[in-house]
Amino acid sequence: MFLNEIIIAGFGGQGILSAGRLLAYAGMLEDKRVSFLPSYGPEMRGGTANCMVVISDEDIASPVLNSCSALIVMNSPSLEKFESWVKPGGIIISDSSMVQKKVKRSDIKVFEIPATQLANEFGNKTYSNIYLLGKLIKETGCVKPENFEKALYGILSEKRHYMIPEEMEVLKVGMEY
Template identity: 65%
Template sequence: MAHQEIIIAGFGGQGILSAGRLLAYAGMLENKNVSWLPSYGPEMRGGTANCNVIISDDTIGSPILNSATVLVAMNGPSLDKFEGIVEEGGIIITDSSLVPRRPSKEGVDVYEIPATQMATDMGNHTYACIILLGKLVEKTGIISKENFEQALKKVLPQKKHYMIPEEMKAFEMGMKY
């Protein structure tokens, strides 16, 4: 049975909510039950943003998470806020370019990836979230790389489709890191 309860969190403007939509859409393409619940402060860009994504073979009871199997933290405050609700045996993935400390939670797998630096080196800092999603998918197997690419084609506006090959390169970098 595949079931992942994922929190993606960081600053507004980092692509947090879009990343969650991409995961949820890819989950739908795999005929799984999905839930995507965005949450952001009134200041949006620069403020905090997070979303809960549930991808499951089973019926989803509630979109609100009291615990998570995976946390993707793109800044220090997000790690501070959500680290404690990651279940034992879960996964914490951080953007080590922006998260100043290693997660201290026991009993979880931790992956620290300098995603913002890697994305900046690629020429587009917005790929940082995609790099981290690559690691999430590689570690959980919750969706396929092919369906992630299909989700990009569906979720991104047509005028941004030229970016998909680079986004897939970023995704694969995250998988391999």
């Protein structure tokens, strides 16, 4: 069975929710069942933000997750909160330029990418989430890169479409990091 239960967590403004929407959109393009559930309310405004994405080839029971197969964290509190949620054999992808803490568990695979630093060096700090999504896509196969590209075209407003070749370049860096 093909089932990806993904949690993406960090600060508001890090592109947490857009990362989740892109995955769900790409999943839809592959005719998978998808759900996307964002955290909402005041915590979005500067506090922590997270979203839960399910991509499956069967009907999705609940969009509300209590555990996950993959976790992307973009700040330390998120790692603290969600580390224990990852199922054994699952993966954590951490933006190591933002997350100082180390993952304690040994029954999961951990990938550390200094995504924020890489994005800053690239010259566009809004790309940090894309590095991490690249690694997620590579490790889980939850969506195909070409569908991720289509999702970018589908979700981004037209005036931002010029960014997409760059974002795909960044995605590939993330995949190979």
